[in-house]
Amino acid sequence: MSTPEERRALFRVVRGEPSDEEVAALTAVLLAAASSASTDSPPTQRDRWSDPVRRMRTPLRPGPGAWRASALPH
Template structure:
């Protein structure tokens, strides 16, 4: 964080602490929003949809015990 200078006035320690707390909270919120936007990755497409990497559900049927070990 860049250094903060008081250019006008004579704030007491409580006022200065309040201003710094607000500035830090706003900076943390902006950073969290930027990280959340980076994780979102945009809309799901067949290329970035993680559900396509999951194994499909097993369905019982003839010879299901044998085919359950096959790679899909």
């Protein structure tokens, strides 16, 4: 376990005299913001088969292999 001198301060109060409750609230807000920022990940690409746009009818394209292409996402 580290002693108080060995611990690194998360922030420093430069003006005023905050109460213990105010410091605790500020600590909670800063830790929550830091943890939510690190869990953000890039959005994953949706599966085209479950895309609602696919339910809309697209123009029919007659020709060889048209039946195969009619069921595949564009």
